[in-house]
């Protein structure tokens with residue numbers, strides 16, 4: 001029996017596809033340091049875990065739009081960032097940022113239509129678009145420019161009558177790039193001029209380093225209310241990816257009403273998850289800044305350590321908790337698999353995500369990996385040492 005053509009086009013995630021090799025390594029007794037997935041070992045705020053532990057109520061469906069207590073907490077959070085114009089009707093609670101992405105794509109484009117995305121990009125974008133019969137059109141950014149946006153005139157030509165939206169990830173996964181205000185200004189101007197939507201995935205909003213400002217679409221929603229949509233998540237901000245909660249935020253009333261109809265069809269996000277998450281009303285910007293500082297310390301360890309390994313190239317991340325690392329190997333995916341199947345140093349190895357799956361343009365990213373610095377300094381130093389030894393041992397190394 002044939003499955004659909006669309007389903008056949010959905011690739012396996014480069015972040016997760018080597019999991020069977022990691023499981024086999026663990027069965028052999030090798031300790032695997034997981035730097036493949038964006039799940040930092042930072043503690044979830046106690047107010048949330050306490051709420052979970054102490055939950056005494058039932059487990060009903062929640063409202064399709066989201067639990068009122070959580071929406072009130074989210075409004076408080078967004079207003080704390082200056083978005084005092086937001087109302088409950090501008091927030092749709094979703095099952096992770098992932099569902100916010102699916103919902104926004106469905107809300108802005110019909111099958112056969114296109115969404116421009118800057119590559120390399122979070123691989124789910126392509127998979128979620130394919131499932132809906134949409135096409136992601138990549139706009140390639142380059143490590144030489146710190147993965148910042150190309151000049152508008154360089155990619156405007158990619159806007160066709162089928163283009164419906166531009167999707168920006170700010171701060172970026174996998175590059176760690178934080179886009180400057182001029183870049184966001186340019187995109188807002190472009191979507192206005194071309195009649196498009198701008199979707200901003202801001203799940204890493206607070207994780208911006210070196211005192212740089214972060215440019216959220218929250219400060220643009222009022223000036224372009226119909227075209228702008230924010231995709232958000234509690235996973236990274238509160239180290240709570242298992243709660244599976246995110247948000248779609250927009251002032252476009254038709255889009256929000258449509259999103260709610262989709263939400264009604266999937267009934268609700270988890271009720272207890274939302275009750276636990278509502279504790280975020282007690283998490284301050286100062287608490288989030290402390291988490292950001294920890295990510296920045298980790299970034300510094302990784303950048304200094306990897307830079308000193310022969311043949312390795314690395315671009316200094318400006319935010320989030322990932323970096324793109326160029327390796328002196330022909331096929332980074334083969335190297336990542338070899339690390340898990342054939343290598344260990346003092347009983348441990350490292351799991352990384354090969355970057356080719358973060359690009360749509362064939363041939364790009366083959367010699368790169370994404371390094372998620374999601375463990376503490378000691379473990380990161382151990383991982384850096386392991387990679388140094390591995391590259392010196394790997395039969396296909398190209399020093």
Ligand SMILES: Cc1ncc(COP(=O)(O)O)c(C=O)c1O
Nearest residue numbers: 038096097098122173233235246
């Ligand atoms: C850029 C980006 N957007 C969205 C997500 C989705 O996260 P979640 O569904 O856990 O909210 C991720 C997860 O890694 C991400 O990196």
